[in-house]
Amino acid sequence: MHATLIRLRAQIVKELLCLLRDPKSRTIMIGPPLIQLFVFSFAMTLEIQNVDLALLNRDAGNASLELVQQLQASRLVKRIRVAQDEAEVARLIDTQEVLAGVILPETFSRDIAAGRSGTAQILLDGRKANAAQITLGYLQSIAGNASMSLRPGSGGELAVVRHAFNPNLIYRWFVVPSLSGILVTLIALMVTALSIARERELGTFDQLLVSPCTPTEIIIAKAVPAFLVGTVLASVMMSAAVFIFGIPFTGSIGLLFACLTLFILSLVGIGLMISSICSTQQQAILGTFAVVVPAILISGFATPVENMPRFLQWLAECIPLKHYLIILQGSFLKALPPAEVFANAWPMAVIAAVTLTLATLFVRSKLQ
Numbered sequence: 378m379h380a381t382l383i384r385l386r387a388q389i390v391k392e393l394l395c396l397l398r399d400p401k402s403r404t405i406m407i408g409p410p411l412i413q414l415f416v417f418s419f420a421m422t423l424e425i426q427n428v429d430l431a432l433l434n435r436d437a438g439n440a441s442l443e444l445v446q447q448l449q450a451s452r453l454v455k456r457i458r459v460a461q462d463e464a465e466v467a468r469l470i471d472t473q474e475v476l477a478g479v480i481l482p483e484t485f486s487r488d489i490a491a492g493r494s495g496t497a498q499i500l501l502d503g504r505k506a507n508a509a510q511i512t513l514g515y516l517q518s519i520a521g522n523a524s525m526s527l528r529p530g531s532g533g534e535l536a537v538v539r540h541a542f543n544p545n546l547i548y549r550w551f552v553v554p555s556l557s558g559i560l561v562t563l564i565a566l567m568v569t570a571l572s573i574a575r576e577r578e579l580g581t582f583d584q585l586l587v588s589p590c591t592p593t594e595i596i597i598a599k600a601v602p603a604f605l606v607g608t609v610l611a612s613v614m615m616s617a618a619v620f621i622f623g624i625p626f627t628g629s630i631g632l633l634f635a636c637l638t639l640f641i642l643s644l645v646g647i648g649l650m651i652s653s654i655c656s657t658q659q660q661a662i663l664g665t666f667a668v669v670v671p672a673i674l675i676s677g678f679a680t681p682v683e684n685m686p687r688f689l690q691w692l693a694e695c696i697p698l699k700h701y702l703i704i705l706q707g708s709f710l711k712a713l714p715p716a717e718v719f720a721n722a723w724p725m726a727v728i729a730a731v732t733l734t735l736a737t738l739f740v741r742s743k744l745q
Contacts, residue, residue, distance in 0.1 A: 384590050388598030392572065396602055406568070406606055410560045414614055418553050418622065425511045427455035431469040431478035431500075433462065438486020440495055444523045448479070453515045470502050477501050477512050489524070542710040550624050554709045555678050557614035558640075558701050562672065565607040565641050566665045569648025572599045573740070574661035592741040596733065599652075600645040607641040608634075618709070628708030632718050636704045639725040643697040646732025653739035672696050677703075697725045 396406065430448065434441055448454050458475055460466045466478035478500040489495040499516055501509035543550050590598075615633075618624045651664040675682070675689055676698040682690055693699045700721040707713030 381594065384588075385594055385598060388590060388594065389601045392598055392602045393605075395575070396568065396606070406564060406610075410564055410610055411613070411617075413560055414553070414556055414617060417556050418549055425508055425515065426452055428453055428477070428512055429456045429458060429475040430454055431458045431460045431466045431475040433460045433466050433478065433480045435483045436481045436485040436487075438490070440486035440489040440523075441481045443526055444481070444497070444520060447519045447523045447526075448516075451515070451519055453512070453519070466500060470500060473502065473504075475502075476505060476508060477516065479516070495524075549622050550710060551706065553618045553622050553624055554615070554705050555702055557611055557618065558698060558705050559673055559676075559678065560614065561607050561611045561637075561641070562644060562698050563665075563669055564610055565603050565644040566648040566651070566669060567662070568603040568606055569599060569645050570651040570655070570661040570665045571658050572603075573649065573652035574655045574658045577655075578657050592737050595740055596649060596737050599649055600642070600733075603645050603648065604638075604641050607644070608637065611637055611641075624709055626709050627712040629715070629718075632715060633704065633708045636701060636718065636722050636725065639722060639729055640697050640701040643725050643729035643732055646729060646734075646736045649736035650732065650739055653736065653742075672698050675699065694724060695728065697728050700724050 432445065432448070434445065445457075448457060458469055460469065460478070463480065466480065469475045470478055480498040480500070482496065482498075485495045485497065497520065499513060501513060503509060615626075619626050647668060648665070651668065652661055655661040655664055673679075675685070675693045676696055677693065678698075682693045682699065685693070703721045704713060704718055707717065
């Protein structure tokens with residue numbers, strides 16, 4: 378037992394020195410993740426602002442004037458391009474000079490004055506489907522406000538909308554915690570994927586073949602540095618989310634770090650499998666990105682998993698990032714109950730057990 382601990386200690390120290398002694402490795406591990414956290418936190422936004430609109434107003438009444446003034450005062454609209462006919466509206470959308478066009482018919486104000494619904498036509502650029510749908514929602518809200526201004530005694534609001542957990546719909550409350558999980562995924566996979574590949578490229582893998590270390594000891598020695606780097610990086614990013622971006626943390630910090638341990642262990646297993654089948658560090662980097670990009674797309678970060686085809690929903694259950702994002706977002710915004718945390722933690726434990734076992738088998742096969 379004592380000899381095993383000595384070998385493990387020597388292997389772990391060697392792996393940490395390989396990571397920390399090289400200035401380039403330190404820079405890659407520390408600099409880019411933090412830069413990406415701050416850049417993506419502001420760049421990855423679902424808000425739509427500063428939109429150019431085309432307007433064809435065939436009505437000179439009070440209602441159309443009110444609607445145009447509401448559009449001009451909205452932070453959604455950057456510039457209104459006045460069109461002379463429908464062909465010009467179509468041309469502006471076709472050339473992507475505007476995202477949407479609003480056409481007000483001649484009877485718009487007359488219909489509203491008579492107590493009927495005024496109908497405005499909205500044309501959207503379907504090439505930008507997500508932005509167009511968000512813009513449509515804003516335009517409908519502006520039209521509703523204009524209608525209430527014209528007819529203040531018409532009964533008021535039919536429904537009052539409240540947004541649970543994120544009352545002001547601040548997109549950073551969703552993006553920043555998710556980014557910490559995504560960037561930890563990238564770094565943990567990268568560190569472990571390069572470990573054995575680096576041994577091969579530097580010619581030190583042959584020394585492992587003649588060393589008394591067992592495959593299990595090698596796996597543990599390769600896993601510990603990635604685990605430490607991932608844990609420190611996740612802690613820094615979550616601290617930045619709370620103290621710099623002001624995102625409320627309402628869950629259990631102990632449960633979150635326990636789940637973070639399972640999450641990183643599952644990533645370590647995947648990274649070591651990539652590393653064991655790659656001969657060079659370049660191959661390991663390409664293999665990492667071949668895994669990371671689909672994992673992010675299927676994790677539910679950008680689109681709900683429920684909207685995906687059934688096969689991809691099943692595949693998402695095998696991706697640790699999907700389960701960790703649920704726990705991470707829930708811990709920040711809605712004090713996720715322990716039962717819900719456990720429901721997403723045990724799949725990560727299963728994934729970690731399977732991937733680490735397969736990684737051990739892969740490494741054993743390379744050492745024989």
